[in-house]
Amino acid sequence: MEGMAIRLQSLRKSFGRTEAVAGVDLEIADGEFFSMLGPSGSGKTTVLRMIAGFEAPTAGTIELAGTDVTRRAPFERDVHTVFQDYALFPHMTLEQNVAYSLKVRKVPKAERLARAREALASVRLEGFGGRRPSQLSGGQRQRVALARALVGRPKVLLLDEPLGALDLKLREQMQVELKAIQREIGITFVFVTHDQEEALTMSDRIAVFNQGRVEQVGTPAQIYERPATPFVAGFVGTSNLLSGDAAEQVVGDRATYSIRPEKIHVLKESAAAEPEHASATGTVAEVVYLGDATRFLVDLDAGGRLTALQQNLETSSEDVAALRGSRVSLQWHRRHNFQVPEASRPSVQDAPGKHVSK
Amino acid sequence: MNLSRPARITLRIAAALGFAVIYVPLFLVLVNSLNPDRSSGWPPPGLTFEWWADAWHSSGARDALWTSVKAGLGATAIALVLGTLIAFACQRYRFFGRDAISFVVVLPIALPGIVTGVALNTAFRTVLEPLGVGLGLFTVIVGHATFCIVVVFNNVIARLRRMPGSYEEAAMDLGAHSFRTYLDITFPLVRSALVAGGLLAFALSFDEIVVTTFTAGPGIQTLPVWIFSNMARPQQAPVVNVVAAVLVLLSVIPIYLAQRLSSDTASGSRI
Numbered sequence: 001m002e003g004m005a006i007r008l009q010s011l012r013k014s015f016g017r018t019e020a021v022a023g024v025d026l027e028i029a030d031g032e033f034f035s036m037l038g039p040s041g042s043g044k045t046t047v048l049r050m051i052a053g054f055e056a057p058t059a060g061t062i063e064l065a066g067t068d069v070t071r072r073a074p075f076e077r078d079v080h081t082v083f084q085d086y087a088l089f090p091h092m093t094l095e096q097n098v099a100y101s102l103k104v105r106k107v108p109k110a111e112r113l114a115r116a117r118e119a120l121a122s123v124r125l126e127g128f129g130g131r132r133p134s135q136l137s138g139g140q141r142q143r144v145a146l147a148r149a150l151v152g153r154p155k156v157l158l159l160d161e162p163l164g165a166l167d168l169k170l171r172e173q174m175q176v177e178l179k180a181i182q183r184e185i186g187i188t189f190v191f192v193t194h195d196q197e198e199a200l201t202m203s204d205r206i207a208v209f210n211q212g213r214v215e216q217v218g219t220p221a222q223i224y225e226r227p228a229t230p231f232v233a234g235f236v237g238t239s240n241l242l243s244g245d246a247a248e249q250v251v252g253d254r255a256t257y258s259i260r261p262e263k264i265h266v267l268k269e270s271a272a273a274e275p276e277h278a279s280a281t282g283t284v285a286e287v288v289y290l291g292d293a294t295r296f297l298v299d300l301d302a303g304g305r306l307t308a309l310q311q312n313l314e315t316s317s318e319d320v321a322a323l324r325g326s327r328v329s330l331q332w333h334r335r336h337n338f339q340v341p342e343a344s345r346p347s348v349q350d351a352p353g354k355h356v357s358k
Numbered sequence: 359m360n361l362s363r364p365a366r367i368t369l370r371i372a373a374a375l376g377f378a379v380i381y382v383p384l385f386l387v388l389v390n391s392l393n394p395d396r397s398s399g400w401p402p403p404g405l406t407f408e409w410w411a412d413a414w415h416s417s418g419a420r421d422a423l424w425t426s427v428k429a430g431l432g433a434t435a436i437a438l439v440l441g442t443l444i445a446f447a448c449q450r451y452r453f454f455g456r457d458a459i460s461f462v463v464v465l466p467i468a469l470p471g472i473v474t475g476v477a478l479n480t481a482f483r484t485v486l487e488p489l490g491v492g493l494g495l496f497t498v499i500v501g502h503a504t505f506c507i508v509v510v511f512n513n514v515i516a517r518l519r520r521m522p523g524s525y526e527e528a529a530m531d532l533g534a535h536s537f538r539t540y541l542d543i544t545f546p547l548v549r550s551a552l553v554a555g556g557l558l559a560f561a562l563s564f565d566e567i568v569v570t571t572f573t574a575g576p577g578i579q580t581l582p583v584w585i586f587s588n589m590a591r592p593q594q595a596p597v598v599n600v601v602a603a604v605l606v607l608l609s610v611i612p613i614y615l616a617q618r619l620s621s622d623t624a625s626g627s628r629i
Binding site for chain 2: 052053054073074075079080081083084085087088089090091100101104105148149152
């Protein structure tokens with residue numbers, strides 16, 4: 001299919017009796033920044049390793065740019081990987097590391113050195129070419145791994161939690177840099193992460209993984225504001241679900257609703273509901289002061305508990321702490337309560353491997 | 359950790375005693391090889407290199423040294439090939455009986471030499487002799503290889519355990535086929551462990567006596583066996599001292615090099 005960098009069809013992988021990937025279909029477009037998001041053990045890394053060719057699928061097919069590569073070895077695929085531990089060769093200099101893919105492809109020495117230097121310069125490591133990986137900091141190693149994977153101009157770059165080992169500041173800086181590099185060179189990035197914020201900030205599209213399956217594929221806004229399953233609603237952002245009797249009383253319908261905490265206003269109990277707003281009274285069970293904002297956990301009179309997030313524009317920590325135990329009214333615009341489809345596949349709650357019998 | 363003064367002194371004396379028990383006798387051997395008194399009287403009346411010259415011209419000692427070198431090199435070569443292959447198999451692949459195999463590989467180093475010796479002797483006589491291969495240098499090499507494999511295996515597997523599999527995956531990911539990956543990545547990273555294992559294996563073989571006695575054919579005498587059979591002859595005592603001194607020096611070098619090459623050497627109990 002034209003314009004498709006990667007196409008996975010009914011991909012499965014079992015390790016012994018554990019089914020790590022239980023049927024995944026995905027299409028990733030050329031030039032897309034695509035994230036695979038999910039908790040550990042959800043199968044996202046296994047899918048990435050199957051695209052790279054390190055694991056052979058138990059069933060299903062993998063196409064790269066329209067060609068079936070399911071049975072091909074890693075060195076026969078036009079994808080390069082940035083490993084979680086970077087996997088820089090410790091017995092080679094940075095220049096040799098970066099030039100390795102060119103050396104294997106028999107690019108003449110002068111040219112490959114020039115390209116390696118250029119690649120190192122592009123990740124702001126000019127003049128580091130003669131050093132060994134052990135002489136670098138984590139952030140520098142990360143950039144070398146990126147340069148090494150990009151120097152051969154692959155069609156697709158696979159990134160396996162590449163920012164996981166970095167501290168928060170460096171991670172945020174690298175997020176911006178990675179995104180800029182991807183936009184500049186325009187190749188497809190497939191990015192594996194368990195960090196929902198990372199996925200939301202960087203991606204064009206996100207696939208949310210759970211127990212070896214894809215729960216939802218969509219843009220960050222779709223994933224965040226229109227979660228397709230209760231799992232997505234809970235995993236991306238704070239879990240804030242109203243269901244059963246509580247949903248019927250507050251929203252007026254017996255279904256499961258997701259409301260994002262920042263959309264909920266915390267008002268005095270006596271406050272009248274604005275038009276088009278849903279409202280629910282309750283007692284503040286807990287107040288968590290976050291510095292820039294405060295999180296309220298409110299037990300509703302209708303049953304259930306909601307989390308509301310308020311910016312600390314004028315309030316201070318003493319003000320908000322005094323609200324613990326007080327009576328409040330929660331209000332939000334009705335367009336913000338989103339009905340979550342009930343779990344469409346019963347297997348979502350199943351233990352891995354059991355679904356086969358259904 | 360801070361120790362009390364008496365504890366410190368006691369521990370230092372104990373350490374000094376321990377080292378003295380091991381190294382003073384070795385030092386005495388060296389001194390006596392230079393002692394002009396044929397019966398190693400103490401204190402030495404002077405210094406002489408007469409025994410060193412005698413030893414140099416003793417054809418028995420020279421033949422024995424040559425036999426030891428051949429046996430050591432042969433056993434080391436077998437151990438390097440087999441030990442490395444087993445280490446890769448046990449570290450890189452999961453298969454039925456993997457733990458059992460790594461146990462069985464390591465076991466020979468713990469077996470009493472006399473048991474290995476008798477067992478090999480019987481086996482060689484029953485299996486090899488009907489085929490026309492008698493006990494000789496070849497059987498000594500095979501006997502030594504049984505425990506030399508262990509040190510190579512231990513060294514290589516320790517290195518492989520510390521080496522993440524992602525290096526090899528990264529090489530293949532960057533376009534190197536399997537053999538190229540081995541040449542460019544795997545071999546350079548395990549090379550020093552191989553050399554260290556080989557040196558230790560050679561040192562083990564070089565001073566082995568028990569297994570050698572049971573597996574050597576008539577006329578095959580390694581250096582340690584030669585020393586053992588000449589010790590009882592008072593006439594030969596000074597030359598034995600010289601040979602022993604040479605043996606000490608020859609064993610020190612490989613062990614020193616092996617230690618420097620691999621900080622993670624899991625060396626066997628026989629060293």
